[in-house]
Amino acid sequence: MxxxxxxxxxxxxxxxxxxxxxxxxxxxxxxxxxxxxxxxxxxxxxxxxxxxxxxxxxxxxxxxxxxxxxxxxxxxxxxxxxxxxxxxxxxxxxxxxxxxxxxxxxxxxxxxxxxxxxxxxxxxxxxxxxxxxxxxxxxxNTRPDRPQLSQREQEVLIEWFQCESKELVAERLGITPRTVSSYLDRVRIKYASVGREARTKATLVARALQDGLIGIDDL
Structure with a gap:
């Protein structure tokens, strides 16, 4: 199923x-x-x-x-x-x-x-x-504990950290909320694949900060 x-x-x-x-x-x-x-x-x-x-x-x-x-x-x-x-x-x-x-x-x-x-x-x-x-x-991979996120995945991730909803992210980026969810799901899957699950938004923020994908100013 x-x-x-x-x-x-x-x-x-x-x-x-x-x-x-x-x-x-x-x-x-x-x-x-x-x-x-x-x-x-x-x-x-x-x-x-x-x-x-x-x-x-x-x-x-x-x-x-x-x-x-x-x-x-x-x-x-x-x-x-x-x-x-x-x-x-x-x-x-x-x-x-x-x-x-x-x-x-x-x-x-x-x-x-x-x-x-x-x-x-x-x-x-x-x-x-x-x-x-x-x-x-x-x-x-020279960074085996760091997932390889595409540029678009990083863009969606940062916008999501800065927005209150996926709908607002979709509006900003000109894509659908379903596509936003798909990108975020893939990011979580990539983190899980390297043994660093990020089930919640707060955990995903922490992971992104650890890996230098975002800075405090981005939040």
């Missing part, structure tokens, strides 16, 4: 038919089954009904063309989507870049069914999930 009590739904974005078929079979065999509502070779499927309504987007980072699909990932994140990057790439810099942009988590295709299904369930419930590839990336 999803975080809102509804069945978990997924949109798959991958330009390899075998990979799409395999992921669909894994989700169908999950208990309870996870419904793949749309699948395709380009990210546009995630904005085309019914793909635009999916709880989670599973995105292959290497679509058509030589460059990683960072732009597609950023657009999905900015739209407030929960995105699992699922890719053949295994280097730590790519993993950390995806996390910095705002991906929910980063999986290599070698990690297979167990981690893809578990990560999808975690994403639907808003629970942190750190598979081996991402744990390894954290391990080589």
């Amino acid at each position: 999803g975080g809102d009590g509804l069945a978990i739904t997924v949109t798959l974005v991958d330009d390899h038919p075998v990979a799409l078929a395999g992921a669909e079979a894994w989700f169908a065999a999950a208990s309870p089954p996870i419904d793949v509502v749309a699948a395709g070779a380009c990210a546009q499927v995630a904005w085309t009904p019914p793909g635009d309504s999916a709880t989670v987007v599973v995105l292959d980072l290497q679509l058509s063309g030589p460059q990683p699909a960072y732009a597609d990932l950023r657009r999905l994140v900015d739209d407030g989507r929960q995105v699992i990057v699922y890719t053949m790439r295994e280097d730590e810099n790519t993993a950390l870049t995806c996390l910095d942009i705002g991906a929910f988590t980063f999986l290599t295709k070698a990690e297979g069914k167990e981690h893809l299904v578990a990560a999808t369930v975690a994403a639907a419930h808003g629970r942190p999930y750190t598979p081996p590839a991402l744990a390894g990336a954290f391990g080589v």
Whole structure:
């Protein structure tokens, strides 16, 4: 079940038919089954009904063309989507870049069914999930106890510290309250992923101060 009590739904974005078929079979065999509502070779499927309504987007980072699909990932994140990057790439810099942009988590295709299904369930419930590839990336990070927040996540965080409501943050930044909540959820997930949970606003303020993301003057 999803975080809102509804069945978990997924949109798959991958330009390899075998990979799409395999992921669909894994989700169908999950208990309870996870419904793949749309699948395709380009990210546009995630904005085309019914793909635009999916709880989670599973995105292959290497679509058509030589460059990683960072732009597609950023657009999905900015739209407030929960995105699992699922890719053949295994280097730590790519993993950390995806996390910095705002991906929910980063999986290599070698990690297979167990981690893809578990990560999808975690994403639907808003629970942190750190598979081996991402744990390894954290391990080589020069600041392993400090989550890598994207610039937009930091902007939302600071505005939220300064505002009385998410609605006011949304008005200031020109986004929706739902998107504000999504950004804040991702920040909390990132802190939890490095063992520093921040369930309350007060704790999140303390974490941000500790990490130099904000100063007293920002408050």
